[in-house]
Every structure is written in structure tokens, then in C-alpha cells.
Amino acid sequence: xxxxxxxxxxxxxxxxxxxxxxxxxxxxxxxxxxxxxxxxxxxxxxxxxxxxxxxxxxxxxxxxxxxxxxxxxxxxxxxxxxxxxxxxxxxxxxxxxxxxxxxxxxxxxxxxxxxxxxxxxxxxxx
Amino acid sequence: xxxxxxxxxxxxxxxxxxxxxxxxxxxxxxxxxxxxxxxxxxxxxxxxxxxxxxxxxxxxxxxxxxxxxxxxxxxxxxxxxxxxxxxxxxxxxxxxxxxxxxxxxxxxxxxxxxxxxxxxxxxxxxxxxxxxxxxxxxxxxxxxxxxxxxxxxxxxxxxxxxxxxxxxxxxxxxxxxxxxxxxxxxxxxxxxxxxxxxxxxxxxxxxxxxxxxxxxxxxxxxxxxxxxxxxxxxxxxxxxxxxxxxxxxxxxxxxxxxxxxxxxxxxxxxxxxxxxxxxxxxxxxxxxxxxxxxxxxxxxxxxxxxxxxxxxxxxxxxxxxxxxxxxxxxxxxxxxxxxxxxxxxxxxxxxxxxxxxxxxx
Numbered sequence: 281x282x283x284x285x286x287x288x289x290x291x292x293x294x295x296x297x298x299x300x301x302x303x304x305x306x307x308x309x310x311x312x313x314x315x316x317x318x319x320x321x322x323x324x325x326x327x328x329x330x331x332x333x334x335x336x337x338x339x340x341x342x343x344x345x346x347x348x349x350x351x352x353x354x355x356x357x358x359x360x361x362x363x364x365x366x367x368x369x370x371x372x373x374x375x376x377x378x379x380x381x382x383x384x385x386x387x388x389x390x391x392x393x394x395x396x397x398x399x400x401x402x403x404x405x406x
Numbered sequence: 407x408x409x410x411x412x413x414x415x416x417x418x419x420x421x422x423x424x425x426x427x428x429x430x431x432x433x434x435x436x437x438x439x440x441x442x443x444x445x446x447x448x449x450x451x452x453x454x455x456x457x458x459x460x461x462x463x464x465x466x467x468x469x470x471x472x473x474x475x476x477x478x479x480x481x482x483x484x485x486x487x488x489x490x491x492x493x494x495x496x497x498x499x500x501x502x503x504x505x506x507x508x509x510x511x512x513x514x515x516x517x518x519x520x521x522x523x524x525x526x527x528x529x530x531x532x533x534x535x536x537x538x539x540x541x542x543x544x545x546x547x548x549x550x551x552x553x554x555x556x557x558x559x560x561x562x563x564x565x566x567x568x569x570x571x572x573x574x575x576x577x578x579x580x581x582x583x584x585x586x587x588x589x590x591x592x593x594x595x596x597x598x599x600x601x602x603x604x605x606x607x608x609x610x611x612x613x614x615x616x617x618x619x620x621x622x623x624x625x626x627x628x629x630x631x632x633x634x635x636x637x638x639x640x641x642x643x644x645x646x647x648x649x650x651x652x653x654x655x656x657x658x659x660x661x662x663x664x665x666x667x668x669x670x671x672x673x674x675x676x677x678x679x680x681x682x683x684x685x686x687x688x689x690x691x692x693x694x695x696x697x698x699x700x701x702x703x704x705x706x707x708x709x710x711x712x713x714x715x716x717x718x719x720x721x722x723x724x725x726x727x728x729x730x731x732x733x734x735x736x737x738x739x740x741x742x743x744x745x746x747x748x749x750x751x752x753x754x755x756x757x758x759x760x761x762x763x764x765x766x767x
Contacts, residue, residue, distance in 0.1 A: 297634075308593065321599075396473055397476075
């Protein structure tokens with residue numbers, strides 16, 4: 281086998297790793313400055329504002345084309361999620377009723393394992 | 407400097423070339439497979455949904471041990487990410503590990519808050535969602551005591567809950583990589599510098615904070631790492647295990663959730679700007695939340711190379727809680743690998759089992 285120090289794949293990996301560390305470190309130093317924060321937030325603020333305006337414009341356009349807007353699709357998705365949520369609650373209730381019906385006096389978790397586990401003593405295999 | 411040619415084993419060169427050619431062919435084949443296939447199914451441990459309230463889901467994982475500990479566990483997931491990081495695939499699932507070790511496990515997991523949920527506040531999470539889930543766990547398990555485990559910002563929510571409801575029913579508290587000194591999250595602190603970051607304008611104009619913004623702020627902490635991970639993927643695409651692990655982590659890492667607008671406003675103002683948790687001035691819904699009021703046994707697991715929550719941001723937690731039974735464990739690894747990677751399987755999970763088992767009877 282070739283010496284690892286001469287293995288081109290290892291050299292390549294090491295180089296990539298070092299480049300990553302160096303770039304991250306350099307970028308972190310640059311991003312720690314107040315100037316970076318100022319520029320980033322100026323750009324971010326403009327972008328958020330533009331995104332909002334574009335969203336409003338698109339909404340008007342879709343209404344004029346008689347197409348559902350994103351808000352309407354989200355509304356439909358919410359209704360479906362709501363139905364799914366109610367189904368899950370019914371399922372959980374049925375699950376609970378089924379468990380309780382198996383209990384001799386309607387106690388909790390009759391079909392579940394007993395809550396009697398003790399931690400293994402020191403040195404015991406788990 | 408060495409003379410590479412002199413030290414190179416010439417006899418190994420044909421073998422090496424053959425191996426590289428085979429890998430190149432494998433890369434092409436596996437590369438096509440990668441593009442045309444979906445990743446492994448994640449979060450598949452059998453569970454029941456006990457509660458679904460908008461952004462909140464409460465799961466109960468079906469026990470698999472013949473005998474379980476008396477005290478159930480409620481996991482509070484970070485609000486920025488999905489809970490399946492703790493339930494990746496069989497053999498690499500924290501949830502599965504807990505179930506096999508005899509714990510009864512519940513999880514508070516989050517979905518993207520809907521536009522009308524932009525008004526969810528910190529108090530909705532701390533004074534409503536967590537107490538409601540604790541009640542449901544009590545009802546479902548028939549036990550009064552509950553162990554709470556919080557991951558990252560789920561740990562912050564758990565601390566706030568435990569500070570306010572310090573007379574029970576939380577019996578034990580475990581935090582994973584939980585920040586309390588937000589000044590020490592230096593880059594996040596700089597990104598949200600109050601002189602330049604107008605959180606009111608942001609929340610008032612867009613409502614919920616979009617996931618792209620959350621994701622890009624995480625990625626900016628290590629800007630070269632995403633590109634390097636793509637290079638490494640190509641290098642290792644012949645290796646099925648590497649690709650599987652990459653796909654799991656990549657899917658989870660990019661599956662970031664939006665944050666409810668008012669909740670984000672509170673995080674920014676109370677924690678990032680005023681550092682109230684560290685300064686013991688935090689209030690939630692008018693109720694003081696001082697972590698010195700937490701008296702239950704607590705374990706805090708932190709990662710040595712955590713770039714999201716640096717050790718300096720997390721290290722004061724154990725010193726500041728009022729518990730007499732408290733322990734910090736510093737483990738090798740990063741923010742995610744400490745709870746979900748190979749390191750977690752070897753280090754954190756057995757440590758947690760050892761600590762929690764004797765406190766769960």
C-alpha cells in the first residue's frame with residue numbers, strides 16, 4: 281500500500297478540510313463585525329419588503345386570472361390538516377377506549393407493560 | 407519537505423489506479439441512483455398522535471420493552487427543527503434506544519406554524535403547550551411525575567417551564583446543548599444587533615419568519631461547509647453507508663421550520679438583546695422565570711465542537727440552576743452529532759440511560 285502521506289486521495293481530503301476550516305474561520309471573523317450586521321440587515325430589510333409587495337401583487341394577479349392564490353391553497357391545506365388532526369384525536373380516543381376496555385377495573389395502560397422496571401445494578405449487563 | 411516520489415510505493419500504483427477506476431464507475435452508477443431515489447424513511451418508530459394543536463403534535467411511542475420505568479419521558483423538540491432527528495432509522499434512533507431500555511416516551515414535535523399562528527407568543531409555548539402536554543402524558547400514563555428532555559431551544563422552553571412550574575410535576579430535567587448566555591452566540595448576536603436589525607418591521611411585515619431565513623442564518627455560521635459536504639458526497643457516493651448517513655442529516659438539516667412571528671420577536675428582544683435568561687430577569691406572561699428556582703435533578707449534555715450553541719453560551723446552566731443533584735457532561739461532537747450521530751450512540755445515550763434509570767423509579 282502507498283504511504284498515507286503520499287496518497288493523493290488523502291492529500292486531497294486534507295486540503296479540502298483545511299480550505300473549509302480556513303474559509304469558515306475567515307468568514308466568521310468578517311461576519312462578526314458591526315459593518316456586516318448593518319449591511320446584512322439593510323439587504324434583508326429591503327428583501328423582506330420586496331417579497332411582501334411581490335406577494336400582494338401576485339395575489340391580485342391570480343384573482344384576476346380566476347386562479348387560487350397561495351393563501352387559498354394554504355387555507356385548503358389547513359382544513360385538510362384540521363380533518364387529519366381530528367381523525368388522529370378520534371384514533372387516540374379509540375386506542376384509549378380499547379386499552380381501558382381490557383383493564384379489569386378500567387385502569388390505565390392495562391395493555392401496556394408494567395411500570396415496575398428497576399435500573400440494573402452496577403456492573404450488570406443491560 | 408519530503409520527496410513524495412521517493413517515498414511512494416511504485417508497486418502499489420496499478421492497484422491504486424484500478425481501485426480509483428472502480429470507484430469512478432461506482433460513482434457514476436450510484437450518482438444516478440442517488441438522483442432517482444428518495445432517502446431512507448425517517449421517524450418510523452411506531453407512535454400514536456395524542457394531541458394535535460396547530461403547530462404542536464404530541465406523540466406517544468409504543469413501548470417495546472416487557473417492563474418499563476415508572477416515570478414517563480416528555481421530549482420537547484427545538485421549535486426550528488423536526489423531531490425525527492431523534493428517530494432517524496432503526497439502530498440510529500434515540501427514541502428506539504429509550505424504548506428498548508424500558509422508558510415510556512412522549513414527544514412534543516412541531517410543524518410549520520400557519521399564517522394565522524403568527525401571533526403565538528412565548529407564553530403560548532411555555533404556559534400552555536408544555537403544561538397541556540404534561541397533563542396529557544399524566545392522563546395517558548397514569549403517573550404524576552414526568553421527566554422532561556429538551557433539545558437546543560426545546561431545552562430553553564423546558565427551563566422556562568421548569569422555572570415557573572417549580573413545584574411539579576417535572577421530576578427530572580435533561581437538557582441537550584441548551585444556551586442560556588445568548589451574548590456568547592456571537593454570530594447570531596451580531597446578525598440580530600439591535601442597532602441594525604429591525605425585528606418589529608420584519609415580523610409586522612411578513613408574519614412568521616420563513617424557514618429560508620432560519621436555515622441561511624444557520625448555514626452562515628459555517629459558510630463553506632455546505633459546498634464541502636457536496637464535494638465529500640461525490641467523493642464517497644460509492645459508499646452506501648456514507649450516502650445513507652448524508653441523506654438523513656442533509657434532509658433533516660434543510661427541513662427547517664418557520665418561527666411564529668411574535669415568538670421570534672420575544673426570542674430576539676428578551677434573549678438575544680437583553681439576555682434575560684442569563685441575567686435572571688426573564689418573565690413569561692408576567693411570571694418570573696428564574697432558573698435558580700429549578701430544584702429537580704438535572705443533566706446537561708453539551709458538545710465540545712458545537713458551532714450553533716458554543717460551550718460558552720451553555721456552560722452557566724448547571725451553575726445557575728438551584729438543583730443540588732446536577733451534572734454537566736461535555737461530549738465530543740457537534741450540535742447534532744452529539745445527540746444523533748455515531749458519537750451519540752457510543753457516548754450520550756448510554757450516559758443518559760445510566761443517569762436517568764435510577765431517577766425513573
